[in-house]
Amino acid sequence: MDVMGRIERALYAAVSRADVEACPPRLAAAMRHAVFPRGARIRPRLCLAVAAACGEDEPEVTDAAAASIELLHCASLVHDDLPCFDDADTRRGRPTVHRAFGEPLAVLAGDALIVLAFQTLAYGAAVTPKRLAPLMLTIAGSVGVPCGIVAGQAWECEASVDLAQYQREKTGALFAAATVAGAASVGAEAEPWRPLGARLGEAFQVADDILDATANPDAVGKPVGRDLALDRPSAVRELGLDGAILRLESLAAAAVDAVPACPGATALRSHILTETMRLLPKELARHAA
């Protein structure tokens, strides 16, 4: 099965735990709405690519790690969109969860998706009990305190913020989890994979800033021009559009350099370059190439 098929199957199996008669049907629907139809699935694809490069031996474990990371990503989007944060109306071209199901179910769907991420991991890693704790700690650490995405979001509630730390946690943490968990899911030494994830997280942040400044809202499925409107820091505002594209290219190169020695290093390097350029709007990607 291709990579995307594996990811969707694993996510579908996970969300189906809610799709039983015993579950409140609107909660199940809100969870499905948050996870499907698919976004780019960048983080789980990265997790699978790293596992393949390390010599994957237990696909079930890798699929569980990849799905767990994507579920946590979806949960964070649901809570970030809430009225008390971004108060967003659309996401992936559709109403956000709280617009479609109301605020109580958006809070609960986010909570349930966080829990489901860890359930998915525990089910998937049942075949190799020794891999569960390291995977749990890697993935949970990238979401919780002191340095995960929840902590990153919480910097918005502080009087003073270190911007680099804010972005490292809010965006980079889950990318680092994807590379580290990819390696951990095959039982490989995992920590050397962290710098790769961190650089890709930074690259993604720059690409997101470029998208916000240049893209058509219909093409990205969410409002654009928000960085300028909300006076938020952005690579485009700081470096100009061409400068931001150069920065993205240099981060992609740095990511390629950060791939640790492994059986599939060459294929992984090529995957990273292709994927990073795919983050750009089509016209700009052609321009950069």
Add this chain to the structure above:
Amino acid sequence: MDVMGRIERALYAAVSRADVEACPPRLAAAMRHAVFPRGARIRPRLCLAVAAACGEDEPEVTDAAAASIELLHCASLVHDDLPCFDDADTRRGRPTVHRAFGEPLAVLAGDALIVLAFQTLAYGAAVTPKRLAPLMLTIAGSVGVPCGIVAGQAWECEASVDLAQYQREKTGALFAAATVAGAASVGAEAEPWRPLGARLGEAFQVADDILDATANPDAVGKPVGRDLALDRPSAVRELGLDGAILRLESLAAAAVDAVPACPGATALRSHILTETMRLLPKELARHAA
């Protein structure tokens, strides 16, 4: 160390993961506010009592399970108190987390506490990797979908609700997790412990209804008389005060009968009777005795 000392130490160690320089300080403070000073700690004490009755061998694992359950309970209180649910001003005699820290930090503190619960479990069970997955699945199942406390809360967003199922999930699920996880933390056969937890959860619900109908708000640290004001179902409204007390006594007796064969069954039975009567306001407990 006594039971309460063990629980507070384990919770303090868990929450201290947020109490480092790298963590947004207001998020760390909101998490502390949600967990300390202590409530009754009924669920973790139950977990420790069952583990002791089963012949506890790895106190670290049991402490982690107990702390994990209490962190999830605290997280659920923080989110339940939010304006979009109960919009509560006070909890344990102090402002609720969103009153003290604002709504964004209340959402994030709840999220971070859920993640911290699973981190705590993964750290604590490191010594016995084979016990981690069953503990994870027991505890996660009691919180998430299809039948955990989040699902219970989500029934409030449905047009029609089975009251017994609603209460079983919203209150009973975490009590069942406490008894099942207590046994699983020792490596004992765990599922036979579920009926005990379920009955105690029901007893707790009745005791809570009695408290709501009879207690002084200063004594319980939260508003009372809410069931009548909000037209919510309640054992007191259904059976009268004396009837509700009789119902509590009969549930306590049923719980005692549900204790599975184990080395410490006698002590556990006595613990259960004492604890159930302690749930009542003092005057009523004397009256019932």
